[in-house]
Amino acid sequence: xxxxxxxxxxxxxxIIWAVAAGLPxxxxxxxxxxxxxxxxxxxxxxxxSAGAAxxxxxxxxxxxxxxxxxxxxxxxxxAHVGDRAIGALPEAWPVIxxxxxxxxxxxxxxxxxxxxxxxxxxxxxxxTLDWSATMRLLPERMAALAVVGSVAWSYLPRTTAAxxxxxxxQMARGYRPRGIxxxxxxxxxxxxxxxxRSMITAEALEARAFGAPLAPELTSRRWQxxxxxxxxxxxxxxxxxxxxxxxxxxxxxxxxxAASLLAGLFIRRGDQPxxxxxxxxxxxxxxxxxxxxxxxxxxxxxEIAVLFLDPAAFRYEPYPSLTPPAISLxxxxxxxxxxxxAAVRP
Amino acid sequence: MILPWHIIRLxxxxxxxxxxxxxxxxxxxxxxxxxxxxxxxxxxxAQGRMTYAWVPFSEEEIDGIDLLHxxxxxxxxxxxxxxxxGVCSIAGQGCGVAECxxxxxxxxxxxxxxxxxxxxxxxxxxxxxxxxxxxSSSTVEDGEVFGWSWTAEDPALxxxxxxxxxxxxxxxxxxxxxxxxxxxxxxxxxTAVYTPPPDGPTTVAAAVxxxxxxxxxxxxxxWRRAEAVT
Numbered sequence: 001x002x003x004x005x006x007x008x009x010x011x012x013x014x015i016i017w018a019v020a021a022g023l024p025x026x027x028x029x030x031x032x033x034x035x036x037x038x039x040x041x042x043x044x045x046x047x048x049s050a051g052a053a054x055x056x057x058x059x060x061x062x063x064x065x066x067x068x069x070x071x072x073x074x075x076x077x078x079a080h081v082g083d084r085a086i087g088a089l090p091e092a093w094p095v096i097x098x099x100x101x102x103x104x105x106x107x108x109x110x111x112x113x114x115x116x117x118x119x120x121x122x123x124x125x126x127x128t129l130d131w132s133a134t135m136r137l138l139p140e141r142m143a144a145l146a147v148v149g150s151v152a153w154s155y156l157p158r159t160t161a162a163x164x165x166x167x168x169x170q171m172a173r174g175y176r177p178r179g180i181x182x183x184x185x186x187x188x189x190x191x192x193x194x195x196x197r198s199m200i201t202a203e204a205l206e207a208r209a210f211g212a213p214l215a216p217e218l219t220s221r222r223w224q225x226x227x228x229x230x231x232x233x234x235x236x237x238x239x240x241x242x243x244x245x246x247x248x249x250x251x252x253x254x255x256x257x258a259a260s261l262l263a264g265l266f267i268r269r270g271d272q273p274x275x276x277x278x279x280x281x282x283x284x285x286x287x288x289x290x291x292x293x294x295x296x297x298x299x300x301x302x303e304i305a306v307l308f309l310d311p312a313a314f315r316y317e318p319y320p321s322l323t324p325p326a327i328s329l330x331x332x333x334x335x336x337x338x339x340x341x342a343a344v345r346p
Numbered sequence: 347m348i349l350p351w352h353i354i355r356l357x358x359x360x361x362x363x364x365x366x367x368x369x370x371x372x373x374x375x376x377x378x379x380x381x382x383x384x385x386x387x388x389x390x391x392a393q394g395r396m397t398y399a400w401v402p403f404s405e406e407e408i409d410g411i412d413l414l415h416x417x418x419x420x421x422x423x424x425x426x427x428x429x430x431x432g433v434c435s436i437a438g439q440g441c442g443v444a445e446c447x448x449x450x451x452x453x454x455x456x457x458x459x460x461x462x463x464x465x466x467x468x469x470x471x472x473x474x475x476x477x478x479x480x481x482s483s484s485t486v487e488d489g490e491v492f493g494w495s496w497t498a499e500d501p502a503l504x505x506x507x508x509x510x511x512x513x514x515x516x517x518x519x520x521x522x523x524x525x526x527x528x529x530x531x532x533x534x535x536x537t538a539v540y541t542p543p544p545d546g547p548t549t550v551a552a553a554v555x556x557x558x559x560x561x562x563x564x565x566x567x568x569w570r571r572a573e574a575v576t
Binding site: 029032035036039040042043044046047050078079080081083094095098107246315317319320321323324325326327329332333335336339342343345 | 420421422423424425427428434435442443444453455543544548549551552555556558559560562563564566567570571573574
């Protein structure tokens with residue numbers, strides 16, 4: 001076995017990569033970019049998920065597969081639209097009664113592919129991100145939020161690991177699950193263990209003075225709190241308008257949000273002391289980081305350009321008739337660059 | 347006297363079997379046995395293209411969604427459970443299923459258009475009454491005419507009697523036995539065209555790109571795993 005250890009890539013490079021990889025499944029259901037993205041993301045996952053960290057996140061991928069199957073069934077049974085009928089359920093059956101179509105099945109499969117791609121991006125980030133380095137990227141005033149976020153994120157692999165351990169322990173005692181009623185011996189210890197872990201984490205954070213009130217000269221001024229509140233409300237409203245397709249209003253609100261948040265986080269009075277965070281080890285940004293972030297930025301640029309110039313390259317509706325989806329060859333070719341993290345070795 | 351349990355069970359089973367046989371063996375009425383009813387449909391899209399349809403049906407009444415389905419006009423609808431079906435697109439105008447499930451194709455702006463549903467007054471073809479409960483809740487009877495308009499304002503549906511609508515839809519007379527529909531574009535408005543599908547070489551090139559990405563992913567994985575082992 002090799003004793004040479006690879007260092008993790010800088011989290012900024014991973015975050016840019018995740019944004020580029022997450023865009024195609026978020027903006028449309030065209031099978032071509034979805035397939036290219038999924039293949040590239042799975043390639044990166046396969047290269048970086050060896051070892052215990054990968055094993056902790058693998059159940060999440062299996063769960064995403066289950067949700068994918070549910071999504072296919074849900075769409076097939078509830079969308080009675082399309083020109084290719086493959087069966088029928090009695091019309092009298094509420095919600096699911098009606099014609100079952102190939103169109104609905106295909107749309108369900110595409111939705112499942114999109115869900116799985118997004119979860120695979122999240123799982124890859126979970127395995128590869130250096131959380132302490134990621135937290136240091138955030139402004140000082142968001143340190144508490146970052147700690148809470150990282151604790152919540154770390155609970156996913158911990159819970160899956162605990163579930164596996166509980167199941168093994170119960171099976172060693174002769175436990176054999178036969179139905180949904182047999183889930184209690186697994187779920188109750190999992191819940192109790194989760195609560196216990198929460199208490200231990202809370203005590204550990206409390207012992208390190210997490211959430212303790214700051215010295216009066218370090219506390220935020222009222223206008224800073226108001227600015228943060230305005231920024232968060234504007235960001236949420238802007239996201240809502242974006243989802244509704246109100247691009248102009250959304251753009252304005254997001255600009256207000258960015259300005260308010262930046263003002264609240266970074267502007268301080270001259271006499272206000274500055275919170276300084278010390279570093280034991282400086283972040284490393286070398287050639288692998290340049291390659292990954294450069295490739296991801298190139299992908300992101302092409303994605304945004306294609307989104308505005310040829311939206312059909314991302315979007316696809318198999319309703320009411322099943323037609324071949326549009327193809328953008330430059331987009332497909334550039335999506336291959338999402339494999340960059342698999343090709344570098346820091 | 348109390349009957350033994352097995353006698354009661356046998357009696358219940360025989361009754362159920364007789365009931366089932368009665369339901370299954372009664373011959374279904376054929377179309378030829380029944381008198382056909384007819385209803386008209388007028389659809390106006392954002393560009394002013396008018397689609398006329400004339401639909402026969404054997405039932406006493408059907409609902410507005412059935413009328414749309416039977417007309418043969420390409421439509422997309424989405425079920426909302428007990429609320430019935432929402433109309434997402436008619437003849438290519440409207441929105442996709444995902445957006446339809448969220449907003450029924452209606453944007454948040456006050457003047458954003460959506461598919462509005464109207465019924466023509468039998469006494470005056472120029473009067474179109476908005477149907478607030480939607481097509482699933484409306485009943486369509488013989489001789490009635492319904493209209494759909496992609497608008498947020500005046501529906502601009504024509505004042506045509508049912509016989510004229512049947513004629514414009516392409517029916518020989520109002521007693522047609524098959525549903526017919528026809529789209530008429532106003533002057534200066536092109537007929538609706540759909541994006542042509544990608545040609546063969548483009549599809550092959552896309553497939554090759556996917557294969558190259560998959561091959562690269564596989565090769566990199568094998569290389570990285572082998573490197574980790576050695």
